[in-house]
Amino acid sequence: MGSALPVVTALREFLPERAILHEEEDTRPYECDGLTAYRQLPMVVALPETTEQVQRILKTCSALKIPVVPRGAGTGLSGGALPAGDGVLLSMAKFMRVLRIDPLARVAVVQPGVRNAVVSEVAAPFGLYYAPDPSSQIACTIGGNVSENSGGVHCLKYGLTLHNVLGMRGFTIDGEPIELGGEAPDAPGYDLLALAIGSEGMLMVVTEVTLKLLPKPKCARVIMASFDDVEKAGAAVADVIAAGIVPAGLEMMDRPATHAVEQFVHAGYDLQAAAILLCESDGTTEEVDDEIARMKAVLERAGATRMTVSLDEAERLRFWSGRKAAFPAVGRISPDYYCMDGTIPRKRLGEVLTFIAAMEQKYKLRCPNVFHAGDGNLHPLILFDANDPDQLHRTEQFAAEVLEKCIEVGGTITGEHGVGVEKINQMCVQFGAPELELFRSVKSAFDPHGLLNPGKAIPTLARCSEYGGMRVHGGKLPHAELPRF
Amino acid sequence: MIESLQERIRDAASRRTALRLRGGGSKDFYGNALRGEIIDTRGYAGVVDYEPTELVVTARCGTSLSELESLLEKNRQCLPFEPPHFGASATLGGCIAAGLSGPRRASAGALRDFVLGVKLIDGRGQALSFGGQVMKNVAGYDVSRLIAGSLGTLGLIAEVSLKLAPTPPEEITLQLEAPQARALELMNRWAGQPLPISATAWHRDDLMVRLSGAEPAVRAAAAAIGGETIDNAFWGGVREHADGFFAGDEPLWRLSLPSTSPPLELEGRQLIEWNGGLRWLKSKMPASAVREALRRVKGHATLFRAADKSAGCFAPLEPVLERLQRQLKGAFDPAGIFNPGRLLAER
Numbered sequence: 001m002g003s004a005l006p007v008v009t010a011l012r013e014f015l016p017e018r019a020i021l022h023e024e025e026d027t028r029p030y031e032c033d034g035l036t037a038y039r040q041l042p043m044v045v046a047l048p049e050t051t052e053q054v055q056r057i058l059k060t061c062s063a064l065k066i067p068v069v070p071r072g073a074g075t076g077l078s079g080g081a082l083p084a085g086d087g088v089l090l091s092m093a094k095f096m097r098v099l100r101i102d103p104l105a106r107v108a109v110v111q112p113g114v115r116n117a118v119v120s121e122v123a124a125p126f127g128l129y130y131a132p133d134p135s136s137q138i139a140c141t142i143g144g145n146v147s148e149n150s151g152g153v154h155c156l157k158y159g160l161t162l163h164n165v166l167g168m169r170g171f172t173i174d175g176e177p178i179e180l181g182g183e184a185p186d187a188p189g190y191d192l193l194a195l196a197i198g199s200e201g202m203l204m205v206v207t208e209v210t211l212k213l214l215p216k217p218k219c220a221r222v223i224m225a226s227f228d229d230v231e232k233a234g235a236a237v238a239d240v241i242a243a244g245i246v247p248a249g250l251e252m253m254d255r256p257a258t259h260a261v262e263q264f265v266h267a268g269y270d271l272q273a274a275a276i277l278l279c280e281s282d283g284t285t286e287e288v289d290d291e292i293a294r295m296k297a298v299l300e301r302a303g304a305t306r307m308t309v310s311l312d313e314a315e316r317l318r319f320w321s322g323r324k325a326a327f328p329a330v331g332r333i334s335p336d337y338y339c340m341d342g343t344i345p346r347k348r349l350g351e352v353l354t355f356i357a358a359m360e361q362k363y364k365l366r367c368p369n370v371f372h373a374g375d376g377n378l379h380p381l382i383l384f385d386a387n388d389p390d391q392l393h394r395t396e397q398f399a400a401e402v403l404e405k406c407i408e409v410g411g412t413i414t415g416e417h418g419v420g421v422e423k424i425n426q427m428c429v430q431f432g433a434p435e436l437e438l439f440r441s442v443k444s445a446f447d448p449h450g451l452l453n454p455g456k457a458i459p460t461l462a463r464c465s466e467y468g469g470m471r472v473h474g475g476k477l478p479h480a481e482l483p484r485f
Numbered sequence: 486m487i488e489s490l491q492e493r494i495r496d497a498a499s500r501r502t503a504l505r506l507r508g509g510g511s512k513d514f515y516g517n518a519l520r521g522e523i524i525d526t527r528g529y530a531g532v533v534d535y536e537p538t539e540l541v542v543t544a545r546c547g548t549s550l551s552e553l554e555s556l557l558e559k560n561r562q563c564l565p566f567e568p569p570h571f572g573a574s575a576t577l578g579g580c581i582a583a584g585l586s587g588p589r590r591a592s593a594g595a596l597r598d599f600v601l602g603v604k605l606i607d608g609r610g611q612a613l614s615f616g617g618q619v620m621k622n623v624a625g626y627d628v629s630r631l632i633a634g635s636l637g638t639l640g641l642i643a644e645v646s647l648k649l650a651p652t653p654p655e656e657i658t659l660q661l662e663a664p665q666a667r668a669l670e671l672m673n674r675w676a677g678q679p680l681p682i683s684a685t686a687w688h689r690d691d692l693m694v695r696l697s698g699a700e701p702a703v704r705a706a707a708a709a710i711g712g713e714t715i716d717n718a719f720w721g722g723v724r725e726h727a728d729g730f731f732a733g734d735e736p737l738w739r740l741s742l743p744s745t746s747p748p749l750e751l752e753g754r755q756l757i758e759w760n761g762g763l764r765w766l767k768s769k770m771p772a773s774a775v776r777e778a779l780r781r782v783k784g785h786a787t788l789f790r791a792a793d794k795s796a797g798c799f800a801p802l803e804p805v806l807e808r809l810q811r812q813l814k815g816a817f818d819p820a821g822i823f824n825p826g827r828l829l830a831e832r
Contacts, residue, residue, distance in 0.1 A: 102745070103677060104670075104673045104674065104677065104745050105673065105743060105744060105745040106673075106676060106677050126677070127677065127678070128677060148623060149623045149627070151621055155620065155621060156620065159594065159598065160621060162598070162627070162630070163594055163598050172805070172809075176805045177805070178803075178805050178806060178809070179803070179806075180806075182743075182783060183742075183743035183744075183762075183783065184741045184742045184743055184762065184783060184784040184785060185590070185595065185741050185759065185762050185763065186584070186586075186595065186634070186741050187741075187785070188785055188787070188799040188800045188802060189799065189802050189806065189807075189810045189828065189829065190631055190634075190635055190639070190810050190813055190814075190828075191584075191597055191630060191631055191633065191634055191635075192631075192806065192809065192810070192813075194597055194627050194630035194631060194633075195626055195627055195628075195630070195631045197627065198623045198626070198627050199626055199627075203626075213677075215676070215677050215678050215679045215680075216679065217679045218679045238538040238539075239538075241537075241538050241539075241540055242537060242538045244561055244562075244651035244652075244654070245651070246540075246650065246651060283679060283681070283698075283699075283702060284679055284680075284681070284702045284705060284706070286699070286701035286702045286704075286705050287681070287698060287699045287701065287702035289701070290699045290700075290701050290702070291699065343619040343620065343621045343622060344619065345539055345541075345618060345619060346538065346539055347536060347538060347539060372621070374620075375619070375620035375621050376619050376620060376621070377619075377620070377621045410617065410618055410619070411617065411619050412617055412619055412621075412622040412623075412624045413624050414622070414623050414624050415619070415620075415621035415622060415623065416621050416623060417623070418623050419623070419624055419625070423624070427624060427625065430624055430625075431614075431624075431625060432613075432614075434607075434611045434613055435613050435614065435615065435625070438607065438613060438628070438816065438817070439625050439626055439628075441816035442626050442628070442813065442816055443626075444812075444816070445809055445812035445813050445815075445816055446809060457625070458625065458626075
């Protein structure tokens with residue numbers, strides 16, 4: 001590992017002392033993101049306050065060939081902001097300003113350190129809001145959302161971060177300013193904006209984001225529907241779509257999940273049900289009344305055993321509070337939990353649920369399930385105790401089998417949390433060597449020396465062949481000392 | 486079939502021979518000048534997978550766009566971005582390569598927003614697969630959306646998966662009188678309200694608004710907006726450039742700009758869509774003057790249809806972006822054989 005001195009000296013030329021952290025006690029808080037099983041102290045943490053400082057940091061690091069890892073709030077669940085031990089962790093936490101709200105044009109221009117929930121708060125006086133709402137929205141930042149192409153519970157109707165970002169400004173690793181997209185639609189040339197969103201901070205560093213704001217629906221109501229069988233609930237989801245309805249939100253939780261949540265937030269969930277669906281309609285009062293009636297009829301035919309429709313906004317938010325608190329609630333019933341993020345075609349939901357239940361038996365670990373059912377995005381939560389190395393090992397095997405099942409049924413290993421360091425091995429299963437090579441050449445076009453967030457998202461072919469070997473041998477992994485999730 | 490396409494591409498790459506990827510040729514007019522041996526993609530056709538409950542269709546590039554839309558319509562579903570065909574021969578592959586969206590773009594989203602996955606043959610003749618058939622997918626870079634609108638310059642789009650939407654049960658079009666500045670203000674103000682507006686257009690002091698959705702919502706919104714009801718077929722005329730506005734020999738410019746930009750004082754006539762974000766201009770103005778006017782409002786001008794395209798179809802890029810784009814082109818097509826110059830001018 002290199003010495004911090006040369007880069008610290010270089011950064012001191014233009015950064016104030018408070019913006020450079022290199023003592024272990026100061027850098028320790030940055031050693032991991034939301035995926036705490038992976039930890040690595042950064043050599044240096046830089047906390048710039050201006051875009052000029054960001055540019056100079058990048059120029060300095062690229063000249064010294066020092067890796068740079070950008071970081072927002074550090075809430076990511078795939079280790080995308082795991083520091084490089086020989087590099088600079090570039091915290092964008094001080095970029096917290098909302099630069100402009102234009103209510104007539106329905107855009108917000110924000111700095112990347114602005115928290116997701118803040119955008120809707122500042123847009124609210126104009127009757128507008130920002131649609132993507134990841135569960136961590138009170139803490140996660142727009143910069144992080146852009147890096148991971150974050151979703152939330154309203155994606156089926158309103159899309160992901162990708163669909164709600166109009167433009168970005170930032171820098172390449174060499175410190176060259178770039179501007180992608182903008183308020184004018186369909187920027188000329190290739191759609192680099194689409195490419196950069198979800199690129200896990202590996203193509204550019206973002207310093208400004210132009211977001212699309214939507215009119216806040218006049219009215220929203222949610223149906224809480226109970227099912228006595230998980231597969232029936234899954235089939236009901238397909239029936240809603242088949243009826244020509246695109247619900248604003250369509251979420252599913254199984255019984256272990258509702259039980260965990262109910263103790264924590266008292267959302268009023270039906271604890272007898274094998275699974276519950278939260279099925280939301282929004283729009284004008286007329287639209288919502290019409291859609292709620294149609295959805296109720298569909299759910300009834302699909303075998304719902306009980307249905308409650310929210311009567312007012314307080315009740316609607318209470319029904320959602322349980323879903324949004326699912327992860328922390330599960331965190332209270334188990335010393336540790338491991339959250340997966342596969343997406344599958346909706347029609348394979350029953351099959352995958354049955355598979356997960358079989359894995360619970362096989363690995364002797366519990367696994368409550370919460371899903372963005374409307375878009376087939378699963379978040380099974382494996383409960384374990386990290387102090388027990390065998391449980392940790394079984395959890396890893398469990399997760400790998402579930403992710404590979406997702407690929408087998410035509411899905412993907414990550415719907416919205418990103419690959420990061422966590423799912424990099426499964427990338428070798430999802431993609432062949434030619435696709436991985438192409439990803440690497442895309443990366444090289446932006447970052448020829450591989451300095452920006454190295455080692456994330458795109459595995460080397462050498463790593464894949466090693467992983468292939470591990471899978472053949474099953475059971476015992478080589479390099480057991482390496483943290484793997 | 487796919488093997489023979491791969492073989493042809495490998496052969497062309499080894500000879501460094503330009504290839505012109507072409508479906509029905511309905512959009513031959515779009516982009517910079519064409520050159521190269523034609524690869525006709527129409528032989529590689531057909532719907533690979535369509536289950537209405539998944540809201541996803543997967544089809545091969547040569548599939549007829551109108552046949553695909555008819556199939557979706559039988560299931561009361563549609564391509565939400567309402568792509569222009571510009572001719573009966575339009576194929577799905579050409580539609581994705583052109584990346585053009587129709588009247589519903591401002592409310593539903595752009596073509597690229599609905600691309601979930603592609604199978605692509607790159608310039609080495611490799612068949613590659615990106616994205617998939619699921620709604621959410623962040624594994625690897627989002628290559629499938631990069632391909633949308635790339636005009637066949639990055640690879641041959643062999644197959645594509647698209648997200649669909651239910652066809653709105655009710656749709657009506659209203660027409661109101663409004664001068665341009667007033668129309669721009671109204672369109673943008675309405676877009677900030679929870680109204681079921683699916684398209685807007687303005688031409689010669691007439692403002693057209695389409696409402697789509699559940700019958701009660703459409704009825705309530707129509708009462709709030711006012712005006713007289715006209716035939717929904719108006720939007721087909723705008724989308725396909727069959728409307729009288731598009732007739733005449735003057736070059737047709739596609740102006741893209743922030744929707745709230747005030748009226749552009751340009752020579753010629755204009756038709757506005759997308760709440761003001763897209764303005765069609767029929768004008769004999771010099772290209773440099775049009776591009777300069779758009780640059781001033783942070784927009785850009787595409788020379789959409791013209792006999793003389795020597796000014797370049799697309800607005801020039803900033804040097805850093807141009808460099809990145811050329812490097813990406815090289816990553817997909819190292820021998821530079823696909824539709825050379827159609828998107829980025831040849832050097």
